[in-house]
Amino acid sequence: MGFIFPVWLVLAVLSLWCRPDVAEAAWSLQTPMKLVWHYYKVHNTCENAEPFIRHQVELFYNKDKTIAPKLLRLLYSDCFVNGCDASILLDGPDSEKMAPQNRGLGGFVLIDKIKTVLESRCPGVVSCADILNLATRDAVHLAGAPSYPVFTGRRDGATSTKASVDLPSPSISWEASLAYFKSKGLDVLDMATLLGAHSMGRTHCGFIVDRLYNFNNTGKPDPSMKASFVADMRKLCPPRTKKGQTDPLVFLDPESGSKYSFSNSYYSRVLANEAVLGVDQQLLYGDDTKQITEEFAVGLEDFRRSFALSMSRMGNIQVLTGKEGEIRNNCRYTNKN
Numbered sequence: 001m002g003f004i005f006p007v008w009l010v011l012a013v014l015s016l017w018c019r020p021d022v023a024e025a026a027w028s029l030q031t032p033m034k035l036v037w038h039y040y041k042v043h044n045t046c047e048n049a050e051p052f053i054r055h056q057v058e059l060f061y062n063k064d065k066t067i068a069p070k071l072l073r074l075l076y077s078d079c080f081v082n083g084c085d086a087s088i089l090l091d092g093p094d095s096e097k098m099a100p101q102n103r104g105l106g107g108f109v110l111i112d113k114i115k116t117v118l119e120s121r122c123p124g125v126v127s128c129a130d131i132l133n134l135a136t137r138d139a140v141h142l143a144g145a146p147s148y149p150v151f152t153g154r155r156d157g158a159t160s161t162k163a164s165v166d167l168p169s170p171s172i173s174w175e176a177s178l179a180y181f182k183s184k185g186l187d188v189l190d191m192a193t194l195l196g197a198h199s200m201g202r203t204h205c206g207f208i209v210d211r212l213y214n215f216n217n218t219g220k221p222d223p224s225m226k227a228s229f230v231a232d233m234r235k236l237c238p239p240r241t242k243k244g245q246t247d248p249l250v251f252l253d254p255e256s257g258s259k260y261s262f263s264n265s266y267y268s269r270v271l272a273n274e275a276v277l278g279v280d281q282q283l284l285y286g287d288d289t290k291q292i293t294e295e296f297a298v299g300l301e302d303f304r305r306s307f308a309l310s311m312s313r314m315g316n317i318q319v320l321t322g323k324e325g326e327i328r329n330n331c332r333y334t335n336k337n
Helices: 007-016 049-063 067-079 108-121 128-142 174-183 188-199 209-213 227-236 265-271 278-285 287-298 300-314
Strands: 202-204 249-251
Touching: 049 067, 049 108, 049 128, 067 108, 067 128, 067 188, 067 300, 108 128, 128 300, 174 188, 174 278, 188 265, 188 278, 188 287, 188 300, 209 227, 265 278, 265 287, 278 287, 287 300
Parallel strands: none
Antiparallel strands: 202 249
C-alpha cells in the first residue's frame, strides 16, 4: 500500500501547493476541523481498524478491480448529499440509493464485509462513514492514486431519503457544476480535480444518448464532440427507440477505463473533445477550468497532489462527530431498526 506520511508533514506539503493563479482555489482542509488523525488508535478503541480495512480492500481488489471506481462514486454520492454520514448505505424503498441519480451504485458488498470484520474485533466502535472513506482511499491507491490522508471520527446518520438526493445531471454546464460544488464548500480546483476521477469507471448510455443524437432537442449530436468520437460512441450506444430497451455501460475514459487505473488521460480526452459526459467537456469553457485541464493533461503529479487534497476536503463535508448520529452495528440499517 505504500508509506503514509504523518499528518503534519502531509498538510505541510499540501499547503505549499497553493495555486494563486487559479481563482478561489483552496489549499487546506475546511475549518473547523472536527476529525482526528488515526482516531481509533488515538482513542485506543480499535487500534488496528485501518489495517483491517486495508487488508479487506486488498483482498477484494485483487479479485475485482472495478471496486475502485465503484467506491469513488459511492463516496461522492454519500458526501454530496447531507454530508459524509454513510446515509447512502442505508436500505429502504425510499432511501438515497433508490434515487434515479444513484442507479447502478456498487461497492456495498465490500463495505458490509469490512463492517462484519470490524464488529467481530471492535464491536460498536468504527463508523460506516469512516469505513467508506478509508476503503475508498485504499482502493484508489491500489489503482494508482496517491494514498491521501483520511481523518477519522465520523459518525453515521440516521436518515436517508431519495427526495434529498440533489446530485446534478451529467449534462449540466460548468457554471452550474461549479455552483453545486461551491454549495458543498468546495471550489473550482476541487471540481476540476474530482471530475478527473472519471478516468476510471463506466456510465450508462442513457446518461449520454442525448449528446449523441439529440443535443438540446436539435436532432443532432453535441457540436463540442469530435465527429469521429461521436461515430465511435454511437456504435456502443444505439438510439433509445423502444420501451424496455437495454441500457449498455460504456467506459468514461476508454483509454484508461478498461484497466481501472488512475491516470490523467481524462484531461487529454477533454482537450481533444472526446469527453463522454457533457459536464466533463464543459471544463473547456471556463477560464480556470480550462487552465487546470491543460495543466493536469501534461502533469500527472500535479493532478495527484490536487486529488489528494480534494478527496480529503470532500471527506470533510458536513461530518457528524461527538454525540451526533450513531455508530451503526450494520451499515444497511440504523440501530433502531
